[in-house]
Amino acid sequence: MNGFFAMGGYAAYVWPAYAVFLLVLAADFLSPALRRRRILRELRARLARQARRQRAPAPGSLPSER
Amino acid sequence: MANWIPLWVHKLGSPPIFYRFAGAVRPWALALAALLGAVALYGGLVLAPQDRYQHDAYRIIFIHVPCAWMSLFIYGAMAVASFVALVWRVKLAEVVAMESAPIGAAFTFVTLVTGSLWGKPMWGTWWTWDARLTSELVLLFLYLGVIGLYHAFEDRRQGARAAAFLALIGIVNVPIVHFSVNWWNTLHQGSTVRILGPSKISGDMLWPLLTMMVATKCYYLASLCGRVRADLLELEGGKDWVRRIAEAEERA
Numbered sequence: 001m002n003g004f005f006a007m008g009g010y011a012a013y014v015w016p017a018y019a020v021f022l023l024v025l026a027a028d029f030l031s032p033a034l035r036r037r038r039i040l041r042e043l044r045a046r047l048a049r050q051a052r053r054q055r056a057p058a059p060g061s062l063p064s065e066r
Numbered sequence: 067m068a069n070w071i072p073l074w075v076h077k078l079g080s081p082p083i084f085y086r087f088a089g090a091v092r093p094w095a096l097a098l099a100a101l102l103g104a105v106a107l108y109g110g111l112v113l114a115p116q117d118r119y120q121h122d123a124y125r126i127i128f129i130h131v132p133c134a135w136m137s138l139f140i141y142g143a144m145a146v147a148s149f150v151a152l153v154w155r156v157k158l159a160e161v162v163a164m165e166s167a168p169i170g171a172a173f174t175f176v177t178l179v180t181g182s183l184w185g186k187p188m189w190g191t192w193w194t195w196d197a198r199l200t201s202e203l204v205l206l207f208l209y210l211g212v213i214g215l216y217h218a219f220e221d222r223r224q225g226a227r228a229a230a231f232l233a234l235i236g237i238v239n240v241p242i243v244h245f246s247v248n249w250w251n252t253l254h255q256g257s258t259v260r261i262l263g264p265s266k267i268s269g270d271m272l273w274p275l276l277t278m279m280v281a282t283k284c285y286y287l288a289s290l291c292g293r294v295r296a297d298l299l300e301l302e303g304g305k306d307w308v309r310r311i312a313e314a315e316e317r318a
Contacts, residue, residue: 016183
């Protein structure tokens with residue numbers, strides 16, 4: 001098993017290569033999930049603002065508009 | 067559009083239908099990528115014998131070469147989607163082209179870094195301005211240019227069209243990368259695996275390589291599905307179907 005990790009003396013080159021491969025792909029795969037959460041959160045906030053505006057008139061509006 | 071195109075193609079071009087389709091494809095593509103990737107890693111790191119001259123250092127090939135293939139394959143896919151986006155103004159094609167670019171850039175980056183890590187023990191240098199290495203670096207810059215141009219516009223669709231045009235022009239670099247080892251005298255070795263004619267590699271090294279190639283293709287599909295889904299939600303933020311998804315997720 002130690003021989004496997006030593007990679008015939010080339011461990012310092014082989015393992016970083018595999019680490020970069022896995023880390024870059026993991027980051028690539030996680031980024032859209034984070035983006036999706038942010039997009040939906042912002043959309044819900046926008047929808048909530050719209051709903052509030054429809055229920056109560058804006059504070060700055062004229063009495064005739066109320 | 068032409069009558070010979072079946073109806074389901076038109077349907078799949080509709081954002082809500084594609085969103086659901088991509089959501090169904092994604093877990094299968096990811097599972098297949100993980101399974102094949104694990105098999106290929108076991109085959110490449112454990113089962114494959116040592117190389118006579120490069121000993122264990124050659125094992126970088128099992129990620130370096132599939133990533134290099136993907137860097138060219140994704141560029142081709144991005145260029146085809148860009149062409150469709152520019153000619154027929156299909157919104158989905160714009161999204162597919164623009165969301166392919168970061169995945170392609172990731173694979174190109176991994177290709178360059180793993181190549182560098184392989185070059186140091188074998189050639190004695192991390193980097194050399196050889197035709198293959200330089201053209202692959204230009205490929206990375208093309209991907210970054212497409213991503214940057216896309217985000218430089220206030221209007222997303224306008225940015226996508228400008229970036230799609232750049233992606234189409236940049237396709238000239240793909241054959242240059244591929245044939246660079248034949249056209250110029252390079253430090254980088256020539257093709258080992260061939261579609262036409264026998265490959266210059268033994269079978270117990272070849273199968274992990276080809277398995278990893280299929281795994282990276284599946285990974286691209288899975289990653290693309292996730293990215294396109296997120297992008298469609300953003301682009302169609304005002305539509306009812308996106309609103310329903312946002313509300314359903316809040317309740318969950």
